[in-house]
Amino acid sequence: MDINSGQREARLNVPMEGDEGFQEALLEALKDLPTEQSVVVVPQPEGETEQEESKPAMRDQVPISPPVYESAGKVIPPPPTSGDEISTFQAALIFIKTEARLFDKALDDLSDLAHDIYYGLEIAKDAPVMEKLLCLIIGSGSEKYPAKEKSRDRKAASIIASAVQNNPTALKEIGNLWKMLVYPTCGGELYEGKSAGKKDSISILRNRLGREKDPQTLKAKVTAISGLLKEPVIRKDFLDKGGMEILLAIFLKKGVDFDIVRKKVLELVNDNFLDEGMGAELRLWPKMPVNEGKLCRTKGRMLEDGCWEFHVDSFFRERQNALWAGEFVRKLKERRAEWGDSIRDREL
Structure with a gap:
């Protein structure tokens, strides 16, 4: 159709794709076109060529060891408006290190402030303060300030538990100090007349476990231990x-x-060794296979890894409403079935 006049016109006899004879017409139209191929080489100056050859590829320009990613982020100190709070905190650290007259008030002040990430980190970095707190936890205060008076051991446990809770930077600092903290200068009085040499804090705590009469205090200590076990160095030493x-x-x-x-x-064991969702490091414990019940009744074997199921299950049978105990036994049995009965089985 003519777009100007609107009159229909006959189409030119040009073959279209799909029409008969299209391929022949296409080959006829292309037969006179040149078919040679050539590559044009553009010369480069010698200096630039050598520079390009000596320059490493982009993938090789990336640093081999990138900076370590810190998930905790930077710990920001309190604003200047918190002057009184900072002064109280700094004074509390001094009073505890020097066992000053306001020692008990200092423990109370740290208990109130330790949950803050900044103050928790500052406590964890202070080796003398950490040692004093740890000595109180294991029940070995000083003559001037015995651990069992005025709940000092419970307050110390609460401070450490608060300092490391959701504070990986503080926990790492304690891990860096652990080789010193695990052998405190206190606790020797608990071993008078016994084997000589420095005793570790774990052994000291075990030696005086029979003196623990207050459930709330012991619960606070277990909570502190649970928080500390999130640090690999401390966890390995503890095991x-x-x-x-x-x-x-x-x-x-x-x-x-x-x-x-x-x-x-049981929460401690679950959160640190059985339940990955709670941050547990799996396959580290239990190390030994399940024991027979008769072995778990003997004094020399009753505390072995293989007796946890027996003792917890026995408790659950006595306290049917303690569903958490039954759940723990079920979880531990599942883990043994999944991992193998002992460390040796897992290494095979």
């Missing part, structure tokens, strides 16, 4: 020094009042 036996001994303390402590012990 190597028989820390799991201490926990089972705590679980076996007599009296209904200690049920709150028993529950906290």
